[in-house]
Amino acid sequence: MLILRPETATDAPAIRALTDAAFKDAPHSGGTEAAIVDALRNAGALTVSLVAVQEGVIVGHVAFSPVTIDGRSGGWFGLGPVSVESIRQRRGIGGALIREGLRRLVAMGAEGCVVLGEPAYYSRFGFVADSRLRYPGVPPEYFQRLAFTGTGPAGTDPEGEVAYHPGFGAGA
Ligand SMILES: CC(C)(COP(=O)(O)OP(=O)(O)OC[C@H]1O[C@@H](n2cnc3c(N)ncnc32)[C@H](O)[C@@H]1OP(=O)(O)O)[C@@H](O)C(=O)NCCC(=O)NCCS
DSSP states (O other), X not given: OEEEEEOOTTOHHHHHHHHHHHHHTOTTOOSOHHHHHHHHHHTTOOSEEEEEEETTEEEEEEEEEEEEETTEEEEEEEEEEEEEOGGGTTSXXXXXXXXXXXXXXXXXXXXXXXXESOHHHHGGGTOBOOTTEEOTTSXXXXXXXXXXXXXXXXXXXXXXXXXXXXXXXTTO
């Protein structure tokens, strides 16, 4: 049985170990993902941090933190890092964590979420590339957004350059 729940005060070491192990052989890994999760937690910026637990063991984790758009904060969040123990990948755990995290953001009144990663993976959750939301330094198709509030009247959709929380500079 898979349990998804918010992280608790004693989960940090297990999340750190899981994140390090999951990203060890991942393409595009900076090797800093575990430090990023710690830095976000220490800064109070882990808006949503969920663990997946199987037989009492943490086998997956996903983090969501606030982003800014052209320096303005509020309403939009970034997905990641997300990790699943290698031997348990491709069983839906990552997808379950992401869907539950997005559900919680919606319940909190968030306006949307962005993600930097494989478009083929994240598009299944509804993420799409949007030329109005820019993230410098990566091919545009690798940066996607999911608007929770729907695309409003012309001019009301967010537009600008997205920046992740400074915690993403940790461990570099
Ligand atoms: C990405 C990750 C969290 C997905 O977790 P998961 O539990 O394996 O995902 P799910 O079981 O929900 O989904 C598996 C599907 O996603 C696909 N998938 C997984 N990672 C993918 C990727 N990087 N690019 C494209 N597709 C990917 C698989 O091929 C599989 O597709 P299928 O169902 O058609 O076979 C996990 O693979 C992982 O921890 N990877 C290492 C760390 C990482 O790269 N994190 C993402 C960057 S922030």
